[in-house]
Amino acid sequence: MNTTTLVPPPPSSPVLLGRSGSRLPICGKIRAGIKVLTKHAAQQPQAQSLYDQGVAAGQSFDEIEAAILTAIPTLKHPLVPRNVPWFTVRAQDFANPLLAQQILEAYGETRGDGERRLYRFPVVFPSDHWPTVMPHQLAVWGSREKRYWSQYSADGRTRQCWCPAPLPNGQGARPVRPFGGRQPMLRADNGGICNPEACPQYQARECNLDGRFLFFIPGIRSVSVFELHTRSFYALNEAIQTFETISFLRGGRISGFLDRERTPFYLSKQLRDVAHIDEDGQPVRVPQWIIKLEAPVDVTALLRERDDPDTCLMQAEGATQVLASEPVREVPAEVPTAVAPLPKPSAINSDESPSHDQVLALAETFGLDPDRYGAYADRRWGTGWKLNRQGRRRAWDELERYRQDPEGYADKIETELARAAGRRA
Known part of the structure; x- marks a missing residue:
């Protein structure tokens, strides 16, 4: 690999300052x-x-x-x-x-x-995509800038190691002044691969997990979000579990208030004994105050909200499995009272909620494999989307938007599933 070749980030809408994902101010x-x-x-x-x-x-x-x-x-x-x-x-x-x-x-x-x-204070999150409201990475900071950082490849399969690119020389000895700041490039001396076990900076405790929560605070007027940094693996990992549980119960949603009672999330601290490796390489446990993300909401209210009577009992069973950390058993999203042919996918009014079977039938008209589509939908809206009428409506509406571009939608699904597989690896 040419060590000076810049690798572009994943594609997004082009703007004057380059292609980059949207960031919350x-x-x-x-x-x-x-x-x-x-x-x-x-x-x-x-x-x-x-x-x-x-x-x-x-x-x-x-x-x-x-x-x-x-x-x-x-x-x-x-x-x-x-x-x-x-x-x-x-x-x-x-x-x-x-x-x-x-x-x-x-x-x-x-x-x-x-x-x-x-x-302890209340927070609401501005996005249903938890990596957007809780971004995190491995990073090495110098006195003036970030020296190295981790980032997944565009297909989501490889965790890469990035660094700022050197400034090219201009006329004379003066370096070229780049528009928009220094560009990123894959780190050359490790092949651009982030492998903490083989990384000298990580082993020397110079590279650390760097994460943050991005949120609004009810009652505090601001268009921009507040941020709270943390380097605690325990805090970030438990927050992910909370996000995924709430997403399941709310049909893929974590943004805004949690219920009609305007219940927010809360951020607080909890004193816990956590394990770490000391300077002698021995595991020890020490007490630390760990950031805790709370969701003090009535689960039964979430199950009832905006849902139809046929799916309430199935939602309750699935939610119990999630809260008990048991594997979720697949159950049909609808309980038909009689065997009847499925209506055509287009026969859904704007104020109706399609059934799970109707969503899958519409997906099949795109040429999509039902299992692959189901895995994508679980990731995008949470595994509870099929049991929640609002979640099924969202899936249906997205399919309708891509009706004229089925190939593009198939590519979108495969890219997202590949990214998810890479993160799990």
Whole structure:
């Protein structure tokens, strides 16, 4: 492979600034913990003074650290993270500093020490696609930019290792100034393959899981979303399970409020013993405050909402299996009272909900394999789509949109299934 050849990202709509997926604008950061002075830095009176002044002024920890490094250049890393039971909300982490005050006033609590802090707060997510609202990757950060990061290939089969491309030389010794910033390229020295077990940066603890939640907070007015970073595998993995369970119960939906009672998700922290490998290579368990995604909703209300009577009992059985972590048994989405020929796929009014069989019949007119289509639909709308009239309506409407382009729709399905298979691998 030519090490200077740039590999384009997956195709999307072309725009002036290049082909890229849509990104949610961020208005501010809520942090999972705090940073404190290292033991060596705490022995420096000037560092302690700058730290205390920055905390009192509501500065971000990045700003506090920069101020300490400017005053005492010999301190390489003056601050270290500390795990605490609350979330940190600081004015300087928001484009509009007043948002930090509004969040604390609305959802902050005083627990014992007299200081108002954020321990638990409601959130709603702007998308039904959980990787959009909880993006994550393996990444190595330098002092100024991200040095390496993981990303799946366009077909979803291979986890690749990427890095910024070197700047080409222009006239003379001055490098060419790229429009839109430096472009990405596959890392050359490992063949562009992300393999943590063989990666020197991962083994040296320089490469870490880097994830974040993107959400709105009810009652806090903002068009842009808030973000909460985490590097906890446990937090991200359990959040995926919560997303998938709610998606099953709601016919593929995780966005917005969870029910007609306007119940939101909640983010909080839970103290747990977690395992990790110490410096000597031995497994140990230590207590840590782990971010927890809660969905305090009445399951029976989700089963009843916008559903027809024929599928309520089947939904309840499937939901019980999901919540009990048992394999979900396939059951028919409709219980016909008499054997009758299926109506033609086009015979569905806009205010009706098609049956599972009718959706599959329409898919077959595209030349799609029912099993492959079913696997795609389970991934796109959650495994509960076939049991929920709203989920079946969504599947039907998507098929209708692609009626004039069945080959393109088949390609879309195969690409999504290949990407899913790659992620599982």
